[in-house]
Structures are given as structure tokens and as C-alpha cells.
Amino acid sequence: MLSQERLSRLRESLSRISVEEARRKQKAGVKLIDVRDDEETAKGSPVGAARISRSFLELQIENVAPDADAELMVLCASGARSLFAADDLKRLGYSSVHSVEGGFQAWEAAGLPVEKHRQLSAAEKERYARHLRIPEVGAGGQARLLSKKVALVGAGGLGSPVALYLAAAGIGTLGLIDNDRLERSNLQRQILHTDDRVGELKISSAAKSLKAFNPDIALNLHETRLNEDNAQEILGDYDMVIDGSDNLATRYVVSDASTQLNIPMIYGAISRFEGQVSAFWPNGPSRGPCYRCLFPEKPPASLTPSCAEAGVLGVLPGVIGTIMATEAIKILLAIGEPLIGRLLIYNALDCSFRNLEIAANPHCNQCQSNRGSATLAGRS
Missing domain, CATH: 3.40.250.10 (Rhodanese-like domain)
Structure with a gap:
């Protein structure tokens, strides 16, 4: 009454x-x-x-x-x-x-x-129950994650924790792009793989681990190295690209293609005891910078040694990779404040985090010509 x-x-x-x-x-x-x-x-x-x-x-x-x-x-x-x-x-x-x-x-x-919106099955409600309890995610957010397609460049050190946590979070489709074979020296940090798979293609080994972890996710395996000729064709089918490569040439290809396709790029890099993370989306809601705004041209190889040359603490990719996965999920759900316009630097030796502001370069040859409407490439 x-x-x-x-x-x-x-x-x-x-x-x-x-x-x-x-x-x-x-x-x-x-x-x-x-x-x-x-x-x-x-x-x-x-x-x-x-x-x-x-x-x-x-x-x-x-x-x-x-x-x-x-x-x-x-x-x-x-x-x-x-x-x-x-x-x-x-x-x-x-x-x-x-x-x-x-x-x-x-x-x-x-x-x-x-x-009409995708509804969760009983099995999905059970698997993602802890997500459903978070107001910022809920059933609608989980359904959104399940509808997304994310490309991951590299199935190695950074790619391992990124892939595992995105699979755990319920990203509907993961595209793995890599043409390397597993070496025993990779196992110190590349936790997707096991000793009995040494010599296998990394994407094949990764697929076994991910399917065992979450059999419901879809996997697209691209046995290739991303380059200027194939990047847009491969990445054009995805909502986001995550760069886990250990190769500067590939990173510039990823940056340029993501800018041209108007999809967000999650960036991570590691060396010895230090790692970096950022997110680039020049056409996103905040009109942030692209990777070339931060690093306009590829530096000399002598200044950017690979992990094989410089070494890397085995647990470091876990720290940086999980942050990368977190940033990916935040952008896909449109929650929180992603690292767009910021570079996060982590030093393992003193356990310090630093945030550096990154402004969009008004003279950037790459992103300025591709700025337009703030759209997730037609996949809102």
C-alpha cells in the first residue's frame, strides 16, 4: 500500500x-x-x-x-x-x-x-561469476567481452600472460600472430609453453594451453610475421591489437596499421629489470597519441637490444603482461582511465612505478592524417 x-x-x-x-x-x-x-x-x-x-x-x-x-x-x-x-x-x-x-x-x-544482446549461458555465468558481481562489468560487460576479437602479436614472454588472462576474462576470439618455434631458453619466462613442446610453433603450443585453460574461446592462428604487406589484412578483422613482440620493426608496423584501422593498440616492452606499458588510440574518445608520437623513428639497433641480447628477469613479463591485459579489458569495457596519453614505467629492482604524460604530436605524419570520428572501427 x-x-x-x-x-x-x-x-x-x-x-x-x-x-x-x-x-x-x-x-x-x-x-x-x-x-x-x-x-x-x-x-x-x-x-x-x-x-x-x-x-x-x-x-x-x-x-x-x-x-x-x-x-x-x-x-x-x-x-x-x-x-x-x-x-x-x-x-x-x-x-x-x-x-x-x-x-x-x-x-x-x-x-x-x-x-537484442548476447545472453550468458549457465556455464558462462558459472565461469565468470566473479565478473558478474562487479558493477562495472556485470552480465552486460561480460557479454561484451565475449563478443570481442583481440589480436595478439607474439606468443612469447609478454604474449603468455596477456593471452592467459584474456582467455580467463572471456575475450571471445584471440588471434595469435607468431611464426617462431619454441626454444628451451624461452621457458624461463614464456609460461604458455612446456618443455615437451620445444621445437613446436609457439602459436600451436599456445593454442594447446589456452584451449585447456578455457575451451570455449575461439582462436585464430596466424603463422606469420606481421609486416607492411599483411598487417592491415590480418588486423582488420579485430577490435584491438596488443603488441607483445620483441622486435621494433614489427612494433612500428603494428602502430601504423592500428592507426590506419582506427583500433586501439596496447603496447608493452621489457628489458632486464624494467618494463613499459601504454595504450595508443588516436581516434579514440580522448584523441590520444600514437606510438610514433612517442617514438617518431626507429632508434639504432645498438640502443635497443632484444631480450636475447640484453637478458630479462623471468618474472618481469608477468608484471608487464598482466597490466597490458588489464588495459585491454578497460578499453573494451569503456571503464576506468586507460593508459592513453601516459607511459607507465616499472623498475623491478626498487619496485617503483612512474607515469609519464605523452601528448599527441600535432606534426605526426602517421596519426594526424588518420584522425576522424571517435569510433572503435565500427565495433562499438
Whole structure:
């Protein structure tokens, strides 16, 4: 009875709009928030709506609408829960909130555009249960990860922890790009591989480990070295590329191709006791730099020895690789503050981390000519 009385008061005090008006406002840029549960949105949701279950609205709303003065619209199944949700948002300080009359039932009846989202199976809910408990991920975020395709250049030191943690996180498709064969000296740091596989192609060995770890992920194996002739063709099918190579020439190829394809690039490098991580996405929302803004031209080989030449502490790739995987997941989920425009430097000997700001170079020959709309290459 009290709920009915409160509902009546909310109908009188809160702004209510029709689904047709909500659609017009949405086209004009106003955010529409669907507060139904995952089981309900399995049947569909308004195109472009942000889906935040009513239970997590207060925890997640700032990720969708950080500006309390932004105009918001709230939609549920029939228009009741959205009133309570709108009232709560007003209490949180949001100044302009509308409840959509009739909810999704009215939206569907009016023939307005609807999109369906991937739903998690029972096995996926069990495997990713700890992700589902995180408001910033949840079922919607996990479904997003499962739909993504990530290319990983190199299945060695950095590629090992990156691949394992992305497979564990539920990235739907991993593309492994490498043409090297496993050597016993690799095993000190390349934890994807085992001693009995010495002599095998690294991507074949990696596939065995990853499938044993998470049999549901899809793997694309590219037995090749990435170069200027094949980079765009291979990477063009992916949402992101992660550079785990130990080769500067390859790194520049990855950078140039990712910039031209408008997909984010996660960068990592290691030597002896030190590692670096950054993320480059000149066409992303923050319009950050590209790799060539930081390193315009390849330095002499004498200044950049490989791990085989300089040596590397065996556990260092684990530290840097897990940070790279974390940055990849943050960008794919559009959460947190990725290392775009920042270079993270780690020194294992004194366990120090330094953040260096990186500005986009307005005279960069590579990224300036490729800057356009902030789009994840058509894979939003």
C-alpha cells in the first residue's frame, strides 16, 4: 500500500515522457537508461540504451552519466520501476530526469527500434561469476567481452600472460600472430609453453594451453610475421591489437596499421629489470597519441637490444603482461582511465612505478592524417 501511495506521488512530482518523445530526445543525444534486469533485456532493449539493472543503478550511473546536470531518461518494463529509479537519481543530484511512460512494452508496441544482446549461458555465468558481481562489468560487460576479437602479436614472454588472462576474462576470439618455434631458453619466462613442446610453433603450443585453460574461446592462428604487406589484412578483422613482440620493426608496423584501422593498440616492452606499458588510440574518445608520437623513428639497433641480447628477469613479463591485459579489458569495457596519453614505467629492482604524460604530436605524419570520428572501427 505504501508503495502504491509513493508511486502515485511520484507520478505527480516527476517528469514523464512518451516513448516517441524519448526516441526524439535520444536521437538528439539524451541518454536513455534501461533499468530492467538481464532476464528481461534478453528479449531486447531500445537501440542505443545504456543497460543498468535497477539493483546496480546507484553504483553504476556515474560510469554512464558523470555529469549530474546531463538530461537523462529512464525506462523499465511498464513505467513503474522507472519512476522509482528516476526519483533515486534526483536524490543523487541529477537535475533533469524523465521516466518513460509505458516502458519497454510501449516502446515495442510503437514499433521503435530494438536490439537484442548476447545472453550468458549457465556455464558462462558459472565461469565468470566473479565478473558478474562487479558493477562495472556485470552480465552486460561480460557479454561484451565475449563478443570481442583481440589480436595478439607474439606468443612469447609478454604474449603468455596477456593471452592467459584474456582467455580467463572471456575475450571471445584471440588471434595469435607468431611464426617462431619454441626454444628451451624461452621457458624461463614464456609460461604458455612446456618443455615437451620445444621445437613446436609457439602459436600451436599456445593454442594447446589456452584451449585447456578455457575451451570455449575461439582462436585464430596466424603463422606469420606481421609486416607492411599483411598487417592491415590480418588486423582488420579485430577490435584491438596488443603488441607483445620483441622486435621494433614489427612494433612500428603494428602502430601504423592500428592507426590506419582506427583500433586501439596496447603496447608493452621489457628489458632486464624494467618494463613499459601504454595504450595508443588516436581516434579514440580522448584523441590520444600514437606510438610514433612517442617514438617518431626507429632508434639504432645498438640502443635497443632484444631480450636475447640484453637478458630479462623471468618474472618481469608477468608484471608487464598482466597490466597490458588489464588495459585491454578497460578499453573494451569503456571503464576506468586507460593508459592513453601516459607511459607507465616499472623498475623491478626498487619496485617503483612512474607515469609519464605523452601528448599527441600535432606534426605526426602517421596519426594526424588518420584522425576522424571517435569510433572503435565500427565495433562499438
